[in-house]
Amino acid sequence: MKGSTESPSVNQTSVPAVEIVGINKSFPNASGNVQALSDVSLRIEQGEFFALLGPNGAGKTTLISILAGLTKADSGSAKIMGFDTVREYRDARTNLGVVPQELVFDPFFTVRETLELQAKYYGVKNASAWIDEILENLDLTSKSKANMRALSGGMKRRVLVGQALVHKPPVIVLDEPTAGVDVELRQNLWSFIKRLNAEGHTIILTTHYLEEAEALCQRVAMLKNGKVVALDTTANLLRGMSGITVQISADAVPPSWATRGGIQASGAQGYTLSGYAELEALLTAYREANIAVKEMKLGEADLEQAFLKLTSKEAA
Amino acid sequence: MSDVLNQTPSPIPATNAGAQLRRASQPILGPGFKALFYKECLRFWKVGFQTVVAPVVTTLLYLLIFSHALSEHVKVYDGKISYVEFLVPGLIMMAVLQNAFANSSSSMIQSKMMRNLIFILLPPITSLEIFCAYVFGAMARGLTVGFFMWLLTLPFVPWHAMVPNNPLWVLAFALGGTWILGTLGLVAGIWSEKFDHLAVFQNFIIMPLTFLAGTFYSIQTLPAFWQKISHVNPFFYMIDGFRYGFFGVSDVSPWISLAVVVCFMTLLTIVAMRMLVTGYKLRQ
Numbered sequence: 044m045k046g047s048t049e050s051p052s053v054n055q056t057s058v059p060a061v062e063i064v065g066i067n068k069s070f071p072n073a074s075g076n077v078q079a080l081s082d083v084s085l086r087i088e089q090g091e092f093f094a095l096l097g098p099n100g101a102g103k104t105t106l107i108s109i110l111a112g113l114t115k116a117d118s119g120s121a122k123i124m125g126f127d128t129v130r131e132y133r134d135a136r137t138n139l140g141v142v143p144q145e146l147v148f149d150p151f152f153t154v155r156e157t158l159e160l161q162a163k164y165y166g167v168k169n170a171s172a173w174i175d176e177i178l179e180n181l182d183l184t185s186k187s188k189a190n191m192r193a194l195s196g197g198m199k200r201r202v203l204v205g206q207a208l209v210h211k212p213p214v215i216v217l218d219e220p221t222a223g224v225d226v227e228l229r230q231n232l233w234s235f236i237k238r239l240n241a242e243g244h245t246i247i248l249t250t251h252y253l254e255e256a257e258a259l260c261q262r263v264a265m266l267k268n269g270k271v272v273a274l275d276t277t278a279n280l281l282r283g284m285s286g287i288t289v290q291i292s293a294d295a296v297p298p299s300w301a302t303r304g305g306i307q308a309s310g311a312q313g314y315t316l317s318g319y320a321e322l323e324a325l326l327t328a329y330r331e332a333n334i335a336v337k338e339m340k341l342g343e344a345d346l347e348q349a350f351l352k353l354t355s356k357e358a359a
Numbered sequence: 360m361s362d363v364l365n366q367t368p369s370p371i372p373a374t375n376a377g378a379q380l381r382r383a384s385q386p387i388l389g390p391g392f393k394a395l396f397y398k399e400c401l402r403f404w405k406v407g408f409q410t411v412v413a414p415v416v417t418t419l420l421y422l423l424i425f426s427h428a429l430s431e432h433v434k435v436y437d438g439k440i441s442y443v444e445f446l447v448p449g450l451i452m453m454a455v456l457q458n459a460f461a462n463s464s465s466s467m468i469q470s471k472m473m474r475n476l477i478f479i480l481l482p483p484i485t486s487l488e489i490f491c492a493y494v495f496g497a498m499a500r501g502l503t504v505g506f507f508m509w510l511l512t513l514p515f516v517p518w519h520a521m522v523p524n525n526p527l528w529v530l531a532f533a534l535g536g537t538w539i540l541g542t543l544g545l546v547a548g549i550w551s552e553k554f555d556h557l558a559v560f561q562n563f564i565i566m567p568l569t570f571l572a573g574t575f576y577s578i579q580t581l582p583a584f585w586q587k588i589s590h591v592n593p594f595f596y597m598i599d600g601f602r603y604g605f606f607g608v609s610d611v612s613p614w615i616s617l618a619v620v621v622c623f624m625t626l627l628t629i630v631a632m633r634m635l636v637t638g639y640k641l642r643q
Contacts, residue, residue: 070643111481114643133483141481147474151402163394164482166385206478 058125060214060245061087061110066119068105068269079105081269083119087247087262089213092240094256094277095249096350097266103249104144106266107218111141123214137165140207144218144249146199148191154178155187158205165210177205180235197224204232208239215239216247221255233259253350265350289314289322292338297328311338391484392492399496403462410458410500415507418454422446422512425575435577436608444520445602449574451508452601455533456594459501459540460547460565463493467548468557471640480642486635490545490628497541502533520605528604528613535620536597540565542627549634549641568594578610593623 068080080102087093095103108114110121112132121128126135149157158177162170178184181201186194191202200220207215217236221229237259240246250256256263256277263280265273273280290311296304304314316322322341329336403410426443435445470476479489513521523529547560572594578586589595590611600616603609609616635641 108643112642113477113480115638133485136481136483139481143477145474147477149470149475149478150473151405156401160394160398161478161482163397164391164479164484166390166483168390210482 057089059086059122060089060091060124061085061247062122062125063106063110064120066106066109066121067117068102068109068114069117079269080109080116083266083269083271085264085271085274087245089124089245090240090243091262092246092260093248094260094263095247095266096253096256096263097249100268101266102269103266104218105269107141107216107247107249110216111139112136137210138213140210140212140215142203142207142215142217142220144222146196146203148194148199148202150190150192153188153190154183154194154202157191157202158209161206162209167210170209173211174205174209177208181205182231197228200224201228201232204235213243214245214247218249219251220248221250221252229255287316287318287322288342289316289325290340290342291325291329291336293329293334293336295332295334297325297332297334300325300328311340388488388491389485391482392488395479395484395489395492396495399462399466399492400499402466403496403500410462411504411507414454414458414504415511418450418508419511422450422515426515429575433576433580435580436606439608440520440606441516444516444606445577446575447512447516447521448602448605449598451505451512452532452536452598453569453572453574454508455501455505456536456540456569456597457565458504459497459537460544460561462500463497463541463544464548464551464557464560465544466493466496467545468551468554471548471551472554476641486632489635490542490632493545494538494541494631497544498534498537501537501540505533523604524607525604529601530604531617532597532601532604532620535617535624536601539593539597539620539623539627542624542631545631546627546634549631549639552640568592569598571595572598573610574598593619596620 063083063085066080066083067078069076069078071077083102083106095106097103105114109116110123110128112128112135115129123135124138126132126138128135152160155174155178158174159170162174167173175184178187181204183198183201183205186198191199194202204217204220207217215236220236221232224232233255236246246259248256248260260277262276263273264271290309290313292309292311296312300314304312306312314325316325326336422443425446429442433442435442467476470479509521543560543565547557551557551560571589572592573589578589578595581589596611596616596619599609599611600613600620603613603616633639
């Protein structure tokens with residue numbers, strides 16, 4: 044999957060799609076104030092497929108909410124296609140489409156009515172043909188007259204994507220769009236979003252599926268505790284991870300390596316090593332401890348490793 | 360995933376991708392207002408049995424019960440009009456006011472509780488457009504209920520009594536009253552964090568104030584103390600002024616009632632607009 048994320052049309056000379064400068068945001072809680080975002084600055088060029096990654100509570104959704112005007116920043120500024128999200132909020136919002144993380148819908152309306160209303164909110168006239176196109180691309184044509192209540196979770200998610208696209212915004216933000224949806228739908232959705240990006244739409248994605256970000260996004264920002272801990276191209280982040288991963292299935296673990304590894308979901312012992320020299324040392328330890336290796340899998344660095352490395356470094 | 364990534368993007372309809380979108384110059388109440396107002400009307404019309412038919416039937420039951428029970432015992436305006444004739448405009452206005460409040464308050468609280476308010480917070484709709492759409496939607500429902508009430512009470516009262524003496528007063532108080540209650544409903548919906556909060560508004564403010572506003576009696580028949588209390592109830596002025604439009608008789612001058620209505624319209628509009636502009640309980 045790596046190496047397949049070259050930009051179709053990243054435009055670095057024009058107005059940035061998104062420009063965030065020194066955003067701070069805190070929320071009150073029982074024990075005082077929680078700093079959700081701390082001096083966050085980002086610049087996302089037009090046409091990019093950009094990932095915003097981070098553990099739960101890192102500040103991703105808060106940042107998106109500030110871009111969308113749903114949350115007010117304590118300080119700093121944000122611009123969408125050159126329009127300030129506070130002073131020129133109407134132009135900024137016209138240029139932005141957001142797929143929210145929560146599965147929300149209005150139970151009074153059908154799928155088509157929902158999309159038509161959303162188009163009208165943005166002042167789009169004669170949206171019928173484009174809505175037909177959206178319904179077809181999201182495989183919702185047969186459900187266009189169904190009430191929103193009658194849809195499955197995955198279908199509701201697709202309608203949310205459609206609602207974000209009805210006014211054809213140049214910048215599209217997808218906040219965990221594939222959370223809880225099945226593999227087939229996920230593939231259809233990414234196919235459609237990839238096509239939009241190929242047309243020149245800027246896509247900003249938050250996801251828990253790091254392999255999605257690795258496969259689709261040209262650049263990645265990692266957030267941890269409200270701060271940007273990494274901002275680079277996906278390729279550069281992976282280049283920085285020169286190590287290898289090893290999963291070994293055996294009845295025991297050599298005592299000298301007991302604290303280096305961890306049990307994987309498969310039940311095997313997993314290790315992150317600096318290189319093949321260290322792999323030789325690991326296998327020697329198994330031999331000397333008379334532990335038979337039943338199965339061994341090798342892997343190269345991926346975004347998950349980079350993510351874990353960067354976020355744990357920040358925590359330390 | 361790999362399969363998806365290897366696909367060649369196929370053409371999709373021309374979009375505005377890569378181009379900065381700038382809104383065309385628009386009137387104060389632009390397409391966002393029109394769409395939201397349409398949505399507010401569509402919302403109550405889709406459940407018309409609950410939002411229009413049910414309150415009309417309930418109010419007709421009030422009319423039947425109270426007119427049979429009290430028509431022989433209560434004299435109003437020194438016997439110039441019958442009790443049933445007196446009762447009908449009050450009941451119509453009561454239903455109009457309660458339904459205007461119900462529309463904007465329930466729409467807002469439901470959108471907040473179901474989290475779909477985001478659909479109107481994300482688009483470039485101004486606070487004034489949101490305010491007008493919710494309030495005009497509430498007025499539309501209140502006036503629809505009022506119209507059907509008026510139509511269905513015609514068999515119960517003499518025709519001449521139900522033709523307004525001064526339709527302009529009727530219209531002024533119907534519009535002013537629904538504006539006030541629609542705005543109050545919007546304020547209540549924004550302020551409420553759960554349905555229970557809204558029930559407090561509905562049951563401890565709206566219901567008592569409408570029932571004690573001279574709907575079922577002329578305040579001239581009350582002891583002096585209760586007459587004074589009635590004069591601080593804004594609902595009394597809306598109902599009394601509305602009734603004046605039908606008979607040309609009222610407990611207080613319609614001009615005083617109109618002044619009170621305009622004051623409350625202004626006050627509540629300022630409160631609601633302040634809430635919307637600051638994003639009170641709507642935007643974090």
